[in-house]
Amino acid sequence: MSGSKEADLDRPIWAALTTKQAHLGYGDASARRYHPDVAPFAALAFETPAAYQALLQLLLPHEQAALLSDEPAGPIDGLQMTHVGVIHQMIARHREVASTHDDEVSRMSDADAKDMLDLVQKTKPGPFGKRTREMGNYIGIRERGRLIAMAGERMRVDGYVEISAVCVDVDYRGKGLAGRLVKVLRREIEQRGETPFLHVFSDNLSAIGLYERLGFELRRTFHLTRVGHADSLSTAVPKPI
Known part of the structure; x- marks a missing residue:
């Protein structure tokens, strides 16, 4: 990928909301947000x-x-600013050459919406709303009809697709399910001529180790800040990434 295209990864949210995912958000020339x-x-x-x-x-x-x-974002009049953490942006610069065909992996659709929401409520991989699945392709693994693992695509910019919502039911962890799903998504993204990337909190060492073993490398870091009205009550929300 060219350096100019990769520059979009320095502002992935803005790049996504002003191009490939503009239909999923709103705003103006100064600020934009997802629905x-x-x-x-x-x-x-x-x-x-x-x-x-x-x-x-x-x-x-x-x-x-x-x-x-x-x-880190400084104080702004009228806004409540909460620093949430440091984010590692990781990218798979080299294509996966091994086969990633997996018969147990299924495509998630509208019919799977309830099961997807139930799994993320249990596992807390990050924010996942009623319409998050509209951002890209989602895949999962079921055991006796029960959805036990899932991963999908989130932000999209020219030439790059983010892998996100990687989660595994606590009863099925340690079996390599997360790695299997990431490999499948990575291969499919690369077959489309795009490059996969992802975001992970800097203190999530187990996830970082997994992604490194899967061929992802650190590209850069960000600070994540939660912003709201200064006069609103602060509420505890899951770390969003």
Whole structure:
């Protein structure tokens, strides 16, 4: 991939919301966000007080949005800013050459929506709403009809697709299911001529180790900040990534 295309990964939320996933969000030339049922992420054209105020206009009093930035976000009048953590962006620069065909992997559809939501409620892989599955392809593994593992595609920019929502039921962990699903998604993304990437919290060492074994490498880091109205009550929400 060219350097110009890879530059979109320095602003993945903004790039996605202004191109391939514009239909899944709304906003203007200063600030954009995904529809709340799709994802909690938002982005700014430039990190200026005016852009933050434009974002504030997109949030209802009780809502919060998550932003990625190069440096920790400073205080902004009228906004409640909460630093959530440091994010590693990882990318698979080299194509997977081994076969990744897996007969046990099935395609998720609207008929699987309830099972998908039930699994993410149990496993907490990150934000997953009623419309998150509209962001890309989702696959899963079932045991006796029960959905026990899942992974899918989230942000999409020119030439790159994010792998996300990698989760396994606690009763089935340690069996390599997450790795199998990531391999299948990676292979399918690469067959389309695109490059897979993902985001993971810097303190999630087990996940980072898994992704490194699967051929992903650290590209860069971000700071994740949760933003809301300053006069709204702070509520505990899952770490969004």
